[in-house]
Amino acid sequence: MLSRSAPRPVEPPALPEPRGPLSAAVVGGLRRGLEILPPVEGADPYSEDLQLALYCLYELHYRGFAGVPDDREWDPVLLTVRGAAEKVFLDALRSDVEPGGDVDAELESLLVEPVDGRGVSYHLRRDGERWQVREYVAHRSLYHLKEADPQAWVIARLDGAAKAALVTIEHDEYGAGDPDRMHAHLFGEMMRALDLDDSYGAYVDAAPAATLAEVNLMSLCGLHRSLRGALVGQFAAVELTSSPGSDRLVRAMRRLDLSERAVEFYAEHVEADAVHEQLVRRGVIAPLLATEPALAADVVFGIRASGFLADRFGDAVLDSWAAGRPSLRVPLPDAPAGA
Amino acid sequence: MPEPAREIVLTDDGPMLVAGPVEVVLPDGRRVRSDRPVSALCMCRRSRRQPFCDTSHRTKVRTEEDRAQPQRPTSR
Numbered sequence: 001m002l003s004r005s006a007p008r009p010v011e012p013p014a015l016p017e018p019r020g021p022l023s024a025a026v027v028g029g030l031r032r033g034l035e036i037l038p039p040v041e042g043a044d045p046y047s048e049d050l051q052l053a054l055y056c057l058y059e060l061h062y063r064g065f066a067g068v069p070d071d072r073e074w075d076p077v078l079l080t081v082r083g084a085a086e087k088v089f090l091d092a093l094r095s096d097v098e099p100g101g102d103v104d105a106e107l108e109s110l111l112v113e114p115v116d117g118r119g120v121s122y123h124l125r126r127d128g129e130r131w132q133v134r135e136y137v138a139h140r141s142l143y144h145l146k147e148a149d150p151q152a153w154v155i156a157r158l159d160g161a162a163k164a165a166l167v168t169i170e171h172d173e174y175g176a177g178d179p180d181r182m183h184a185h186l187f188g189e190m191m192r193a194l195d196l197d198d199s200y201g202a203y204v205d206a207a208p209a210a211t212l213a214e215v216n217l218m219s220l221c222g223l224h225r226s227l228r229g230a231l232v233g234q235f236a237a238v239e240l241t242s243s244p245g246s247d248r249l250v251r252a253m254r255r256l257d258l259s260e261r262a263v264e265f266y267a268e269h270v271e272a273d274a275v276h277e278q279l280v281r282r283g284v285i286a287p288l289l290a291t292e293p294a295l296a297a298d299v300v301f302g303i304r305a306s307g308f309l310a311d312r313f314g315d316a317v318l319d320s321w322a323a324g325r326p327s328l329r330v331p332l333p334d335a336p337a338g339a
Numbered sequence: 340m341p342e343p344a345r346e347i348v349l350t351d352d353g354p355m356l357v358a359g360p361v362e363v364v365l366p367d368g369r370r371v372r373s374d375r376p377v378s379a380l381c382m383c384r385r386s387r388r389q390p391f392c393d394t395s396h397r398t399k400v401r402t403e404e405d406r407a408q409p410q411r412p413t414s415r
Binding site for chain 2: 111112113114115116168171172176178243244247270271272273274275277278279282
């Protein structure tokens, strides 16, 4: 199918502002090349500095940056830095997340729906304000403008039934052949309807470490064959929890009288993810574990790590809002000035 | 050659899964189309997006029990 919208020229985003010595070395290295390895060991795994450094290094595998040569993607020095930063991040997640091997029990625990839960979507549904919806969407743009891309890396690492079902879900995420129904496209439409900038990477400087960390987990698991089980777990966690969460966001937006163009993205996800939940459980995880039972612990790890980072993100956003402060590092014009 | 039979998957407590584009005729004669690779049709009658599943069949719990479960994503 052909798109009804005019094609936009591909413009890679500008490099973000560094947030510390490591991200400064990485951003400098992306521009000019890197000869001396910056120290990574001992860095705070969830810090602004490390998460931004990792985010920039991963972005080479997606859309790159303006002024950065495309072949920096395979620069051995930058890859060495990435490997060291990934180790710090992954070690922290492995120690902060309890290990487990019972995938069925883990999935069951995701399939109960709290009636009065705590989380950003619950808050937005009940009491959210327009500027808070805009902030939430700006945070989420780091993933949703490349929605499904990090998970596409795992396709080549799967086989048979699990691969076929995962591709079916990805196909749906990419609009099932209609570029105007592609989820990343719908997200951009929603951003414009909310007067946000939908150019790729527009809110990287505004996104705090907790936002970057969720996207970094997807890239980390997607780019390592050794973490394919964790990637499937991460994917499952999102697909299983997304439908009710999207419904709360639809209700938040309707309560705030936002336009149908804004509502469409989350409305689409209520239905789409009700299907994806079934496909990911029956079509992807069941055959994956039947053929590679040793991956069970990593599937659980992916589910729990994803939940752990989602909770950290949610808590940080809600704490900021409760204090009357913006949750973005660069406030939107309609956000309160903060304390 | 008979056409291959269309597969319909019934889930224990959830929706009916049908592959390929479907047009569902509602009791009042309205037609609703889904072009998804797979569509999930509501079987529990609780969906607010009839005839499609919106996961309303899920077990509801109170927050206290819910927070007792470690590492559950709640911010989505």
